[in-house]
Amino acid sequence: MTALIHVVNDGPPDAPPLLLIHGSGASGGFWAPMIPALAAHHRLIRVDLPGHGRSAIASSTGRPGNGRSAGAASYAVPHQADRLAETLDAIGTHRVSVATHSSGGYIATALATRRPGLISSLTLISCGPTMDAALPEPPILRLLLTPPAGPVVWKLRTSTLIRRGIAATCARPIDPPGHVVADLRRIRYRTLRQVLDSNTAYLTERGIPDRLAPLGLPIQAIFGDSDPRWDPASVQQYRAVPGARIDTLPGVGHIPMLEAPGETAGLLLAFTTAQRLA
Template identity: 45%
Template sequence: MTTRGTTPQTSPDSTEVSTLRLENGDLHVRQDGPRDAPALLLLHGSATSSRSWDALVPLLTTAHRVIRFDLPGHGRSPEPADGDYATPTLARTLAAALDRLRVPHVTAVGHSSGGYAATALAERRPGLVTALGLINTGPRLDAFIAPESLALDPERWPPSDEQIRRFAGPAFREGYRVPQELVDELRGMSYRAIGAAMQAYTAYLEQRALPSRLTDLGKPLHVIFGDQDRRWRPSSAADYRVVPGATVEWLPGAGHTPILEEPQRTAALLLAFTGGRPGPAPTSGTT
């Protein structure tokens, strides 16, 4: 594996942070847990990074090799070399990264728009993705709740903390304070990266609703949805029930981002799906 930056650890249970040099640009990757355990890929949503999974990962590593990428233009990954943010292109990049990591099979879990990346990856490489988990991923465009907060202004970039919190507020339940580290990371991204990624996911969903895509894939599917979601109508999660064998569960009291708001409950639902057992609750982390 070609890496740059932090030297990978050698212990099979260690945390390994590296940068993969791929055809369309570098991709930051973090791996946690035993390397011989079943692989679990966690894909973050738009305008955030792999750090959004920090509270969840310690609960998953007793059962899984957990793999996280900063998607192109997010976190520590640069924008794609050719500027192509299309979801099928992203799926090709993810497949190449997993091949570089020598991952033969993976359960792919996406939060929010990360669920579209997970689905596109399964469409591109059905033999690689054995099962799919979606966390607060909208099934179709008419389930989207138009935000009342002001959009970010490209003419006044980078935005202030207050502007970012207003923009990101609906991504959490009412009253939840957006973590400062996520505010700082969003400020470090370009307006183009955030906007292009969102437009790409919208185009992907416009082409075909997710339940239809998932039905054709025929993969085991588990959907988790916070019942206080302010970005997608929580009732729309029921649309996934048309997928044969799909399970759908709502998290009472959780908003759009239960991976941060309710990490223990979210991990328990994921592990029940993957057949793993939960690890100890983290002693510290983002709350």
């Protein structure tokens, strides 16, 4: 699709669908190391959320804009969930498993709340459950994202600086693919700041386990035990969701898709397979 949300499909068209949602500032490209394993079992739907990667910047009306008219409300978590629901409707997907990374879990939670029955199961990877689980940002991220220096540094960001920013959230050595770095260079500072503020507002209002608990949705929470962005022990908060499966990746930080793609794909596939057989 070339409208508001850019979509990439992988895997057999008749396989069970699996929607992949990235986190703040990222893109569908972050899932690339896991695609071969996942595509052997699923029809994959990778999206770039509004204003990220190859997707258009959202205007205050929720339609593609030129960036000058972009309104903060466009990036509110429920609004992003609505845009994603429209995309799934447009491609004829009415029941889908979902895997998310980081704040992508907030979009999926809002989607599950606003469109009951659309999501068949939900995997949350490195998704901070409540604001009290947040850890101090690594210094390089504060430099890139926090005013007054943030807007200036963001304009001057180089591939090296972006790679250092990604690495600061990881526990294992990584070499981010070039397309991932290119996607991060596309997002505008104003867009990213609006997204981050909207995520904070959503999580402050109500925690994710509390939102998911009454939905009766099969949930899997995967955390690296060395995540520098969220307290790794906070994954246990998802036990408040009846029947939730909790998985931990030893020696892994905030981006398991890049740090441990094989292990992460294995955990995800074990869960989606179990749900299909249930």
